[in-house]
Amino acid sequence: MRRLSPLRLSRGLVIAGLLGGVATASGIALTTTSGWLIVRADQRPQIMLLLTTIVAVRTFGLARPVFRYWERLRSHDVALADLAERRTRTYAALIPLTPARLGTRGRADVLTGVVDDLTDVAEASVRVTVPAIGALLAGVLAAALTAVVDPRVGLVLAGMLLATAITAGAADRLESRAQAEVLAARAEVARVAQLTADHADELRSIGGTGTAAQWLRDAHATLRTAVQRQSSGRSLSAAAVLIITGAAALAAAVLASSSGAGAPVKALLVLTPVATGEALGVLTDATRSLARARASQRRLDELLGQEPAVADHGETTPPPGRARSHHPRPLDPPRLQLRGLTAGWLPGRTDVGPLDLTIEPGEHIAITGPNGSGKSTALAVLARHLDPTGGSYTIDGVEATDLDLQEVRELFAIVDDEPHVLAGTLRANVVLAAPGADDEVVIDSLRRAGLGAWLTGLPDGLDTRLGAGGLGISGGERTRLAIARAVASARPVIVLDEPVAHLDHPTAEAVLADLLHHADRRSAIMVTHHGIGLDHMDRVVMIEREGADGVQERIAG
Incomplete structure (x- = not known):
């Protein structure tokens, strides 16, 4: 079986990412123009001077959910089609491995694992590829348009994008390392739970229920420790994005205050890093999904990459006197x-x-x-x-x-x-x-x-x-x-x-x-x-x- 990457960049995903980028950019524009409008309205100008901005706020407010809907519709169509293809290929590759290469795993165990892993891999398109494209597009647009208003704040946004990308890379490494521990601990909990449930009568007959319960408690304790370690890494990465956003907003405020621009423009410049940081926050969630998808793909590759226990050396020759079609009545049994x-x-x-x-x-x-x-x-x-x-x-x-x-x-x-x-x-x-x-x-x-x-x-x-x-x-x-x-x-x-x-x-x-x-x-x-x-x-x-x-x-x- 040709191994498939957990991330696949197709035309449909690119379109979905671009739609998502427009939706995210509309959200950033909605926040910044709203800030400009509130400050400018406080100056009590003639209403005619605010009509353009009011229309812009309404346009961005409508564009964000509309483009987000189109993005979800497109990305889920692509992801579901990808999942169907992967399931078909995986099932075809799994058949020659049955039963010799499945080890001691039960059929339900294998089925559940493969279904869950394939779902994680296919969902990476929606949870990783599309958000990454959308965040990149929106961030670049925000930095470029802000640089037109104030190049110094535009550079702050560019630095914010770079710092967030570095944080996402570090979060990916932390998540990947923790993911292996969590999966191993979760598998042990499932193994002990199934063992205890399958042999409950035998355990009761020999008075071993207490020992089995302790096995399960120990397995859960290991899982809890691994999950807490993983959660700590996630918390640090999420906090880092907030710190980067706060630092960028503070730098933008300092630069805007010395820019000589009007108060509405200063409000716009200060709010842009805040809105952009909110848009870039999805990257930390994307790194989690990417780590999970890679771990799932690795398990699938290990399972499906085995050599079958039966080699087909025949030259497509049916057994003597037997045709290649389904018979409504039994054929003569062979010797x-x-x-x-x-x-x-x-x-x-x-x-x-x-x-x-x-x-x-x-x-x-x-x-x-x-x-x-x-x-x-x-x-x-x-x-x-x-x-x-x-x-x-x-x-x-x-x-x-x-x-x-x-x-x-x-x-x-x-x-x-x-x-x-x-x-x-x-x-x-x-x-x-x-x-x-x-x-x-x-x-x-x-x-x-x-x-x-x-x-x-x-x-x-x-x-x-x-x-x-x-x-x-x-x-x-x-x-x-x-x-x-x-x-x-x-x-x-x-x-x-x-x-x-x-x-x-x-x-x-x-x-x-x-x-x-x-x-x-x-x-x-x-x-x-x-x-x-x-x-x-x-x-x-x-x-x-x-x-x-x-x-x-x-x-x-």
């Missing part, structure tokens, strides 16, 4: 064969193997064994989510690594122990696995998964919304929904990775019975260490780890 196969999730580590295993077309087998014996690793190799480090894996007699990666993956429908329910309609949740499937296919898949009665009782049928903001479903219904997806996908091999791990025994038995009964001619490969559903299988294969080194394994059928 899968592992010979002396070894594989590992990390370089130099073997998590399964050497393993010999043959799965005949249409066969239903269960793979059992203790935790850590390599059951899930073997499934990952079969489904081409992990490359083998040794041995052979063939599909209908052809090396899997010589076949097109996408075509091989489309042979397998995967149901794991944590099926995800999308925040959408029931139809959308099923059609996700079978693009283009009509309602008849969706309903049939739900009935085959044992959800026929449940579907009949739904208020809106297939249009019932599930997930966040919609109907909540039980663990058994969630698993059956995942099975319905597998059935609707028409893929010839169904891979089950502890699919009923979180269900009670009767529900688990019923779910597996329904699945295997409606599997048609498809092959089914299930990993389990609970022993549930083994009676429904044609064959049970046990992987046992032997020896202290944890490498040697044997198969007992």
Whole structure:
């Protein structure tokens, strides 16, 4: 994936920045001309002498919100389009990394992190680029026009711009340094909180809730210290801008008093640094957003810059006798064969193997064994989510690594122990696995998964919304929904990775019975260490780890 900078200067952003600059300049002009008008009106001249200034004040007062609206409209259009593009590119780059390169992070963890980071990066256009262009334009205009009235005050404004730029640079360095500490502390709080919540029952059973609570308090204390340090840097930078503004206003007052100009002009000269300082104050906020965007971009680059765990060495060749299109009916399942196969999730580590295993077309087998014996690793190799480090894996007699990666993956429908329910309609949740499937296919898949009665009782049928903001479903219904997806996908091999791990025994038995009964001619490969559903299988294969080194394994059928 081509790495994208958190700051992108496009024609749309430049236009938005210029509009923002006009809005900011209008605000400065409104303040200064208002000051001139108040002082001049105090001298009680003829009203006709004030009409031009009165019109100018009204014009600047209207121009500021109008141009600000145009700027926001333009900049947000650009930012949202940029966010959509970045999300598309990131999602495409994330798919090849799943699941081997995601480490121990959960799916929700990865999703939340990526979404938040992409938002921070995309918002940099609105929060950094546009304000910087607008402040620069307004500041330069203010200094240039003031120099026409009094060159000395114009130089004061120029110095004010330079000092503010230096302050913004220093604030950026402070913010970037503090941002890394805050993010690390925040990640630790999230990790400890999730660990405590996920294992609350176990902690209560061993009396460890107090210890876990102390872990959380310590993590929050570290975060609080980091945030306070970051806030101190922000306060100093904001105070520095105010000091610069005050110094510039004082210098302008001294110079204006000795200029020999009239009182209204002196008021204008004194108010110009004050109004300009207010406009330049947005730069301190921009540095915060820039530091956050850079940190987010760095995390995205670290995640997406990894080499995928599976290399596509195939020459876009589909498996023998299989076409490149979605089939309404399952294809004939292939013959899968592992010979002396070894594989590992990390370089130099073997998590399964050497393993010999043959799965005949249409066969239903269960793979059992203790935790850590390599059951899930073997499934990952079969489904081409992990490359083998040794041995052979063939599909209908052809090396899997010589076949097109996408075509091989489309042979397998995967149901794991944590099926995800999308925040959408029931139809959308099923059609996700079978693009283009009509309602008849969706309903049939739900009935085959044992959800026929449940579907009949739904208020809106297939249009019932599930997930966040919609109907909540039980663990058994969630698993059956995942099975319905597998059935609707028409893929010839169904891979089950502890699919009923979180269900009670009767529900688990019923779910597996329904699945295997409606599997048609498809092959089914299930990993389990609970022993549930083994009676429904044609064959049970046990992987046992032997020896202290944890490498040697044997198969007992």
